[in-house]
Amino acid sequence: MPVVSEPPGIADVAKGRVDRATLAANFADLHPPLSPHQALVEADRCYFCYDAPCQRACPTAIDVALFVRQIAAGNPLGAAQTVLEANVMGGMCARACPTEALCEGACVRETAEGRPVRIGLLQRYAVDAQMATGKTPFSRGAPTGKRVAVVGAGPAGLACAHALAVAGHEATIFEKRDKPGGLNEYGVSAYRATGDFAQREAASILSIGGIATQYGVELGREITLDRLRRDYDAVFLALGLGAARRLGLAGEGALDNVVDAVDYAAELRQAESLARVPIGRRVVVIGGGMTAMDLAAQAKRLGAESVTIVYRRGLSQMKAGARQREFAQTNGALIRPWARPVAIEGHSGAASGVLFERTREDNGELVAAGGAFRLEADLVLLAIGQQGALDALAGASLRCDADGRIVVDEQRRASLAGVWAGGDCAAGARGLIAAAVEDGKRAARSIDAALRARA
Amino acid sequence: MVDLSVDFVGVKAANPFWLASGPPTDGKTKIERAFRAGWGGAVWKTLDAAPSAGDASAAFYRALHGGDRRVLALDGVERASDRDLALDLREIAEVKRAWPDRALIVSLAAPGDEESARRILAEIAATGCDGVELNFGCAPGARPAADAAARVEAATRWCKAATRMPALVKLAPLGDLVRRARAAKKGGADALTLIAAVDAIAGVDLDAMTPAGGVGGMGGPAVKPIALAAVASIAGDPEIAGLPIAAAGGVTTWRDAAEFIALGAGVAQVCSAAMTYGFRVVDELASGLTSFMAAEGYRRLDDFRGRAAANLVDGRRRERDRVLKAEIDQALCIQCGRCHVACEDAAYQAIFARVDGERRFVVNEAACVGCNLCALVCPIENCIKLVDKTEAARAAAE
Numbered sequence: 027m028p029v030v031s032e033p034p035g036i037a038d039v040a041k042g043r044v045d046r047a048t049l050a051a052n053f054a055d056l057h058p059p060l061s062p063h064q065a066l067v068e069a070d071r072c073y074f075c076y077d078a079p080c081q082r083a084c085p086t087a088i089d090v091a092l093f094v095r096q097i098a099a100g101n102p103l104g105a106a107q108t109v110l111e112a113n114v115m116g117g118m119c120a121r122a123c124p125t126e127a128l129c130e131g132a133c134v135r136e137t138a139e140g141r142p143v144r145i146g147l148l149q150r151y152a153v154d155a156q157m158a159t160g161k162t163p164f165s166r167g168a169p170t171g172k173r174v175a176v177v178g179a180g181p182a183g184l185a186c187a188h189a190l191a192v193a194g195h196e197a198t199i200f201e202k203r204d205k206p207g208g209l210n211e212y213g214v215s216a217y218r219a220t221g222d223f224a225q226r227e228a229a230s231i232l233s234i235g236g237i238a239t240q241y242g243v244e245l246g247r248e249i250t251l252d253r254l255r256r257d258y259d260a261v262f263l264a265l266g267l268g269a270a271r272r273l274g275l276a277g278e279g280a281l282d283n284v285v286d287a288v289d290y291a292a293e294l295r296q297a298e299s300l301a302r303v304p305i306g307r308r309v310v311v312i313g314g315g316m317t318a319m320d321l322a323a324q325a326k327r328l329g330a331e332s333v334t335i336v337y338r339r340g341l342s343q344m345k346a347g348a349r350q351r352e353f354a355q356t357n358g359a360l361i362r363p364w365a366r367p368v369a370i371e372g373h374s375g376a377a378s379g380v381l382f383e384r385t386r387e388d389n390g391e392l393v394a395a396g397g398a399f400r401l402e403a404d405l406v407l408l409a410i411g412q413q414g415a416l417d418a419l420a421g422a423s424l425r426c427d428a429d430g431r432i433v434v435d436e437q438r439r440a441s442l443a444g445v446w447a448g449g450d451c452a453a454g455a456r457g458l459i460a461a462a463v464e465d466g467k468r469a470a471r472s473i474d475a476a477l478r479a480r481a
Numbered sequence: 482m483v484d485l486s487v488d489f490v491g492v493k494a495a496n497p498f499w500l501a502s503g504p505p506t507d508g509k510t511k512i513e514r515a516f517r518a519g520w521g522g523a524v525w526k527t528l529d530a531a532p533s534a535g536d537a538s539a540a541f542y543r544a545l546h547g548g549d550r551r552v553l554a555l556d557g558v559e560r561a562s563d564r565d566l567a568l569d570l571r572e573i574a575e576v577k578r579a580w581p582d583r584a585l586i587v588s589l590a591a592p593g594d595e596e597s598a599r600r601i602l603a604e605i606a607a608t609g610c611d612g613v614e615l616n617f618g619c620a621p622g623a624r625p626a627a628d629a630a631a632r633v634e635a636a637t638r639w640c641k642a643a644t645r646m647p648a649l650v651k652l653a654p655l656g657d658l659v660r661r662a663r664a665a666k667k668g669g670a671d672a673l674t675l676i677a678a679v680d681a682i683a684g685v686d687l688d689a690m691t692p693a694g695g696v697g698g699m700g701g702p703a704v705k706p707i708a709l710a711a712v713a714s715i716a717g718d719p720e721i722a723g724l725p726i727a728a729a730g731g732v733t734t735w736r737d738a739a740e741f742i743a744l745g746a747g748v749a750q751v752c753s754a755a756m757t758y759g760f761r762v763v764d765e766l767a768s769g770l771t772s773f774m775a776a777e778g779y780r781r782l783d784d785f786r787g788r789a790a791a792n793l794v795d796g797r798r799r800e801r802d803r804v805l806k807a808e809i810d811q812a813l814c815i816q817c818g819r820c821h822v823a824c825e826d827a828a829y830q831a832i833f834a835r836v837d838g839e840r841r842f843v844v845n846e847a848a849c850v851g852c853n854l855c856a857l858v859c860p861i862e863n864c865i866k867l868v869d870k871t872e873a874a875r876a877a878a879e
Binding site: 095098 | 549734735736758759761764765768769771772773776813861862
């Protein structure tokens with residue numbers, strides 16, 4: 027049978043590559059929730075450790091041993107309270123945290139038998155029980171009359187506003203998008219946030235009262251930092267990372283089907299129907315973090331014929347851990363390390379392929395190793411990280427690091443008086459939902475102390 | 482808003498979770514740790530005004546383990562406190578001064594005569610503590626004397642004559658418990674603590690061929706059913722029904738505490754669970770009891786205390802004409818077959834193991850008498866239930 031080589035430059039990007047039933051299955055819960063029996067069996071495995079390693083590993087220090095014991099004792103609502111008191115986004119964290127690198131990785135049963143207690147699923151079990159009641163276990167504190175501006179309705183912003191409301195302060199959240207949730211809503215893969223969970227969780231958090239929200243309002247456009255500092259008693263910046271890093275290659279901005287991973291992820295999450303999301307037949311993902319792995323997996327699940335992840339260094343140096351790499355691979359993506367893009371080729375205004383040069387490390391520096399290869403591509407996804415949106419803070423004289431992230435102290439105070447910052451926009455951020463929530467909590471505590479001192 | 486506070490024979494505490502007299506309560510260091518953790522009260526480990534020579538030995542415990550080395554019971558031969566009495570009394574006073582809102586009861590080995598009772602009680606009362614608990618269950622392996630009831634009544638009377646503090650009488654579930662409880666009441670006891678540790682041998686070391694230490698006093702989950710029966714027996718006796726009870730014996734999670742309270746207890750004492758997991762078990766106890774009460778609409782403990790005691794039924798009888806049949810939920814069944822083998826070997830051979838040539842476990846209603854064994858041995862919650870078929874049976878008979 028003669029081999030027909032594919033003509034170059036045909037941007038084979040189409041929707042509906044996979045039938046609806048398969049699509050629904052591909053994007054259903056990646057980790058289905060535990061049944062009551064499963065939850066009891068799982069909770070029974072917890073040894074109720076002293077100074078539990080799981081709690082230490084959690085960025086929000088959830089008392090895991092206690093909440094698991096509460097589930098085992100038939101008290102899921104008590105367990106939910108334990109979770110939510112430490113982490114008001116315990117629901118999303120249960121679905122999206124890299125537990126293998128945090129609580130479950132630290133579990134003593136991982137040490138004992140290589141099988142950790144499935145803390146993530148147990149946490150989901152507890153929080154889902156609370157969400158099913160339709161009520162929040164929190165109540166607003168007695169009003170203090172103080173007003174705080176929170177910029178960003180992502181995990182850090184929502185957690186901060188919630189903690190402020192518990193303390194009795196009034197919070198106003200300014201969010202540039204038209205829905206809350208930040209990356210929970212616009213980034214986390216669909217199979218980790220089924221049933222519109224990000225919105226349901228945000229609604230539950232906001233239901234405490236004392237939190238006003240304004241959508242479609244962006245810092246640097248509709249509002250400025252100076253204005254907020256004048257009009258409010260304190261400001262918490264939870265901007266996330268606005269700007270995608272650029273490769274700096276010709277064609278990056280000019281060619282069709284060269285898309286920033288974060289934008290593509292948002293499109294996926296916001297699509298009314300996954301059957302209408304176009305995906306390339308041949309997809310190339312450039313990058314080595316969780317975003318790259320997750321998008322590669324989703325690309326396969328949408329029906330891409332081939333998905334190749336290319337990373338400039340070695341596998342062990344990727345930000346994505348082994349479990350996350352394996353997830354991409356078992357979904358059918360190929361990972362090629364030690365190569366970086368040198369050119370994006372186009373045909374008729376659309377991407378047709380990417381040219382890579384092989385790399386190696388020379389005294390810690392990345393250098394060309396000699397040799398190159400070309401990958402055909404209908405869709406190129408750039409997942410090389412983000413940096414702070416400096417324009418939003420232009421002229422604000424806030425100290426930022428080289429990546430545009432706001433420099434803060436342990437209380438999350440920024441260099442300007444009355445301004446705090448947390449989440450991905452702060453220097454030193456770990457890029458975890460739980461870390462952002464912890465930032466929001468600490469900032470709220472610090473803001474509360476400062477406001478009370480002033481009174 | 483749920484209120485866990487108690488007023489037990491005049492002793493007030495923020496919650497009914499008190500540590501029982503035992504290894505966790507032998508001194509100020511541990512009791513203050515417990516109070517910091519949130520316990521509502523504690524019973525200071527048994528003081529002995531006249532310790533016998535061979536009594537004070539280093540502690541040595543044994544346990545009954547279930548699967549995955551879960552501790553089902555703890556057993557020990559350590560008896561009364563081997564600390565200096567003067568040190569104990571001084572620390573009791575210090576703790577009570579530092580923690581005025583926590584219940585602090587002092588356990589005392591039952592005195593042998595009126596004079597020694599007077600002396601020791603004067604010293605205990607001087608500490609400012611909230612009450613005494615007379616421990617009649619101290620020596621393991623010793624049979625209760627023929628005149629046990631008389632001794633209980635006498636010792637209780639001496640104590641009540643010597644002090645105005647409330648006196649709790651702690652009894653072991655040996656012999657005629659109700660008789661001794663009646664005697665305690667006659668002697669003036671303000672309350673009973675049920676139960677003291679049960680005489681037990683946790684196991685035998687087959688390598689050394691020893692029961693490793695002989696008979697000890699056992700507590701923990703395995704003794705809970707015995708303790709429940711003891712608490713319920715008080716409600717069932719007209720002479721002593723209503724006497725306040727501090728329950729002890731296997732309280733591990735909130736549900737255990739709630740069960741004792743439902744049978745009439747006003748306080749839930751804990752020892753083995755604190756020894757197994759540490760004082761922080763009180764977090765789950767308080768949270769669970771609160772969730773339960775909130776869900777059921779009980780505001781205070783008295784709202785449900787003793788409710789189950791009123792429904793006590795002699796376990797050996799069941800309504801003659803009530804017809805119960807087991808039913809296996811095929812959607813939940815995992816096909817382990819445990820119900821079948823239990824019914825085959827120990828009940829009524831009333832569960833089919835195969836239906837239409839396939840492995841499937843289905844109840845043979847005609848043969849089933851509703852004994853409940855299958856439901857108990859099934860590993861899946863709510864998979865096997867007893868269904869009331871009285872109406873259908875009656876209709877079929879006509």
